[in-house]
Amino acid sequence: MKTYTYKKSSALFKRAAQVIPCGIYGHMSPSPYVPAMNYPFYAARAKGAKFWDVDGNEYIDYMCAYGPMVLGYNHPGVDAAAQKQLKSCNCVTEPAPVMVELAEYLVDLIEIADWAFFAKNGGDVTSYAIMVARAATGRKKIVLVRGGYHGVAPWAQAPGHPGVIEEDHANIVYVDWNDIESFERAISENRGQIAGFMATPYHHPTFDDSAFPAEGYWQKIEALCNKEGIVLIIDDVRCGFRIDMAGSAKYFGFKPDLACYCKAIANGYPISALVGTEALKTYAAKVFHTGSYWFSAEPMAAALATLKELKRINAPALMNKKGKKLLDGLVDIARTHGYTLKVSGMPSMPYLRITDDESLMLHQDWCGEATRRGAFFTSHHNWFVSTAHTDADIKKTWNIADDAFKAVKKQYG
Amino acid sequence: MDREYIKAHLNLHAVFVNLEDLVLYDEEIAAIVKNWNVSLQFIVRNGPRAYVAIHDGRCTVGRGRYKNPSVVLYFFSPAHLNKMFDGKANPVILKGFTRLGFLLKDFPKLTKRLEYYLKPTPELLKNSAYLALNTRFTLTTAVFAIGELGKYDDACKNATSHMRDGVALMKVLPGGPAAHLEFSHGAVVARKGDAEKPMSAIFFKNIKVASEVLNQKLDSFTGVASGLIMPRGQIGMIESIDMMLDRVPAYLG
The missing domain is CATH 3.40.640.10 (Type I PLP-dependent aspartate aminotransferase-like (Major domain))
Structure with missing residues (x-):
C-alpha cells in the first residue's frame, strides 16, 4: 500500500514556526502525533468523512476536527x-x-x-x-x-x-x-x-x-x-x-x-x-x-x-452502530496479527490501544502507519465517528489497518 | 515547600551530581583529581545532606551521610548553602581544617569548571567539545532536578504522585548522553545513562537540538513537529515531565 509524504505540510510548518508560537498551538499541535513525521499538519479541503491535506493526500477522518464534525464536512x-x-x-x-x-x-x-x-x-x-x-x-x-x-x-x-x-x-x-x-x-x-x-x-x-x-x-x-x-x-x-x-x-x-x-x-x-x-x-x-x-x-x-x-436521523444510535462495526472489524484484524486491540468508551467516540505494549510505542506506530496510508488515527485521544462515515469508508479503513499492522509486525516481530 | 529548601536540594543533588562526569570527561579536571583521596560531607541545618567523594580519579555524589568524611561543611540554612553556590557565602568547616588549602584552592577548580559548562554563551556553544559537555551536564541537571522537584515542589509532587510507573528516558541520538527517571508508586528517582525498556522516551535528534531545547532556545512543541525531538511511549508521562522541566528555571534560572 502506498504511503504518504508531507513535503508541503512540512514547508508550511517551517513558515508557521517563524510567526506563530510553536507553529500550531493547543489541541491541534502536532506534538502528540507520534511519530510526528507520519502525520500531515495542514488540511486543504474536506467533504463528508474525509479531508485532504496540503500535499493532496486523502484521509478518512476519525478525529472529526476533535469532535465538531458530526454530520460530515461541508454538510x-x-x-x-x-x-x-x-x-x-x-x-x-x-x-x-x-x-x-x-x-x-x-x-x-x-x-x-x-x-x-x-x-x-x-x-x-x-x-x-x-x-x-x-x-x-x-x-x-x-x-x-x-x-x-x-x-x-x-x-x-x-x-x-x-x-x-x-x-x-x-x-x-x-x-x-x-x-x-x-x-x-x-x-x-x-x-x-x-x-x-x-x-x-x-x-x-x-x-x-x-x-x-x-x-x-x-x-x-x-x-x-x-x-x-x-x-x-x-x-x-x-x-x-x-x-x-x-x-x-x-x-x-x-x-x-x-x-x-x-x-x-x-x-x-x-x-x-x-x-x-x-x-x-x-x-x-x-x-x-x-x-x-x-x-x-x-x-x-x-x-x-x-x-x-x-x-x-437519530444520529447517536447511527454513530454508535457505525462505530461498533468499525471497531469490531479492527479488533478482529488486530487479532489476526497476534495483537490485542482494546476499545473503551462509546463506539461513537472510542479510545483504542494495543495492549501488547504497555508503553504504547507499538500502538503509536500502528496509528502513524495507518495515517500515512489514509485513515487518520491518533494514539493519544479518543477518536470520533460521524454520521458521514460510510460502509465503504469502514471497509477501506479495515484494509488500511491491516496493512498498518503488517508494517508494525515487520518492525516489532 | 520553601523555595530555598528546594533550591538547596537541586544544588546538591542535581548540580553537584555533574562532578561525577566532570572528572571523567574534562581532561584538565581529570588530571587535577587523579590522585585525590577526599570526601566532603555537606550538612544543611533544616535542609538536605549530601556528600562528594573523590578517590583515584572517580567521583561519587550521593544523598545523606558519608561514613567518616575527610571534610564536613556546615550551613546554617538552605539559603546559606544556596548563597555559597552563588559565590556569596562560605560554609562553616566542622571537620577538615588541615584541608583548608584544598577547600580554598583545589575544590573550587572543579566547581568553577562545572559552572563554566553550565553557563554557556553563544560563543562557547560554537565549540563542539564544549557543546557536548554542556549538553551532557545540562541534561543531567534537568533530569536530576525533576527528580528533586518531584519530591519537594508542590505542583511536581502532585504530578509525580499520579505518574504511571515506569522509566522515562531522555536521550540524545545516536549514542547519548542519556538520563532517565524511574517512577514507582508515586515516587521518582533520577539516574544517568540509557534505559532498555522505557515506558516513555524523549529522543533528541542530535547534540545541537538537545542543547537548544535544554537551554530554552527551541520550544519542544516546535521541535516535535519538526522531527527534531521524538517523543515515544506514554505521552502523558512526557507531558508531565515537560511541565516539571519548565519549573526548573524557577529554582536554578
Missing part, C-alpha cells in the same frame, strides 16, 4: 442554513431571532434544560457554569474529577503548567473518577464551601482508557449534591449528541443542574451552549459573561439545522 443542509442566515445578518448590534429559536429548540430537546445560554467554545460555558454555581450558592469551591478535561481556563488546567498560578487552583478540589468516597471526603473536608461538582458523563481522559460510570455512581453523586446544596454540572462538550439527543445525563439516568455543550452542536460552526434548570435561571441572569462574537447568528442557524438533522 449541504447545515451550510445552506448558515448561508441563508449570513445573507440576512450575522454579527450585528442586536441578536437575531434565530437565537430565540435555538434556545427554544434546546429547551425542548435536552431533558434538564429550562433555558439556554450561548458562547463560542466549550471552555466559555464550563467557566460560566462554575460562575453560575458560585453565584447561586455563595460558595467558592468546585470539585473536579482528576484527569477530566474542561477547557483551558487556568482553573481547568493542571496545576504547575506555565502561566497557571497556585491561586488559580485555590478553590478547586480534585476527586477520583467513580470514587464516591473521595467525593464524600471532599464534602466533609469542605463542608458548606462547595459550589459545584463538574464532570464529564463518562471519564474520557487523554492518554488513557475511557471509563464508564460504575453502577449507581451518578445517582449517588446527584443525591449527595442535592443533599449538600451543590450544583451538579455535566460537561457534555465532547459527548453531547453522540450518546443521546436529550443529553448524555439522560442516557446515564441522572439529572444535572447545568449542562455544557459545544463540539457536535453545530457541525463545525463556532458555538457553545450552557443549559440549566429553572432554579438556576435567575443566577445565570446575574452573572455577566459575554464575548464579541457570542451573538453571531450564522453559527446559531447552523446549530439549529445540525440539531434538527441529528434528531431526524
Whole structure:
C-alpha cells in the first residue's frame, strides 16, 4: 500500500514556526502525533468523512476536527442554513431571532434544560457554569474529577503548567473518577464551601482508557449534591449528541443542574451552549459573561439545522452502530496479527490501544502507519465517528489497518 | 515547600551530581583529581545532606551521610548553602581544617569548571567539545532536578504522585548522553545513562537540538513537529515531565 509524504505540510510548518508560537498551538499541535513525521499538519479541503491535506493526500477522518464534525464536512443542509442566515445578518448590534429559536429548540430537546445560554467554545460555558454555581450558592469551591478535561481556563488546567498560578487552583478540589468516597471526603473536608461538582458523563481522559460510570455512581453523586446544596454540572462538550439527543445525563439516568455543550452542536460552526434548570435561571441572569462574537447568528442557524438533522436521523444510535462495526472489524484484524486491540468508551467516540505494549510505542506506530496510508488515527485521544462515515469508508479503513499492522509486525516481530 | 529548601536540594543533588562526569570527561579536571583521596560531607541545618567523594580519579555524589568524611561543611540554612553556590557565602568547616588549602584552592577548580559548562554563551556553544559537555551536564541537571522537584515542589509532587510507573528516558541520538527517571508508586528517582525498556522516551535528534531545547532556545512543541525531538511511549508521562522541566528555571534560572 502506498504511503504518504508531507513535503508541503512540512514547508508550511517551517513558515508557521517563524510567526506563530510553536507553529500550531493547543489541541491541534502536532506534538502528540507520534511519530510526528507520519502525520500531515495542514488540511486543504474536506467533504463528508474525509479531508485532504496540503500535499493532496486523502484521509478518512476519525478525529472529526476533535469532535465538531458530526454530520460530515461541508454538510449541504447545515451550510445552506448558515448561508441563508449570513445573507440576512450575522454579527450585528442586536441578536437575531434565530437565537430565540435555538434556545427554544434546546429547551425542548435536552431533558434538564429550562433555558439556554450561548458562547463560542466549550471552555466559555464550563467557566460560566462554575460562575453560575458560585453565584447561586455563595460558595467558592468546585470539585473536579482528576484527569477530566474542561477547557483551558487556568482553573481547568493542571496545576504547575506555565502561566497557571497556585491561586488559580485555590478553590478547586480534585476527586477520583467513580470514587464516591473521595467525593464524600471532599464534602466533609469542605463542608458548606462547595459550589459545584463538574464532570464529564463518562471519564474520557487523554492518554488513557475511557471509563464508564460504575453502577449507581451518578445517582449517588446527584443525591449527595442535592443533599449538600451543590450544583451538579455535566460537561457534555465532547459527548453531547453522540450518546443521546436529550443529553448524555439522560442516557446515564441522572439529572444535572447545568449542562455544557459545544463540539457536535453545530457541525463545525463556532458555538457553545450552557443549559440549566429553572432554579438556576435567575443566577445565570446575574452573572455577566459575554464575548464579541457570542451573538453571531450564522453559527446559531447552523446549530439549529445540525440539531434538527441529528434528531431526524437519530444520529447517536447511527454513530454508535457505525462505530461498533468499525471497531469490531479492527479488533478482529488486530487479532489476526497476534495483537490485542482494546476499545473503551462509546463506539461513537472510542479510545483504542494495543495492549501488547504497555508503553504504547507499538500502538503509536500502528496509528502513524495507518495515517500515512489514509485513515487518520491518533494514539493519544479518543477518536470520533460521524454520521458521514460510510460502509465503504469502514471497509477501506479495515484494509488500511491491516496493512498498518503488517508494517508494525515487520518492525516489532 | 520553601523555595530555598528546594533550591538547596537541586544544588546538591542535581548540580553537584555533574562532578561525577566532570572528572571523567574534562581532561584538565581529570588530571587535577587523579590522585585525590577526599570526601566532603555537606550538612544543611533544616535542609538536605549530601556528600562528594573523590578517590583515584572517580567521583561519587550521593544523598545523606558519608561514613567518616575527610571534610564536613556546615550551613546554617538552605539559603546559606544556596548563597555559597552563588559565590556569596562560605560554609562553616566542622571537620577538615588541615584541608583548608584544598577547600580554598583545589575544590573550587572543579566547581568553577562545572559552572563554566553550565553557563554557556553563544560563543562557547560554537565549540563542539564544549557543546557536548554542556549538553551532557545540562541534561543531567534537568533530569536530576525533576527528580528533586518531584519530591519537594508542590505542583511536581502532585504530578509525580499520579505518574504511571515506569522509566522515562531522555536521550540524545545516536549514542547519548542519556538520563532517565524511574517512577514507582508515586515516587521518582533520577539516574544517568540509557534505559532498555522505557515506558516513555524523549529522543533528541542530535547534540545541537538537545542543547537548544535544554537551554530554552527551541520550544519542544516546535521541535516535535519538526522531527527534531521524538517523543515515544506514554505521552502523558512526557507531558508531565515537560511541565516539571519548565519549573526548573524557577529554582536554578
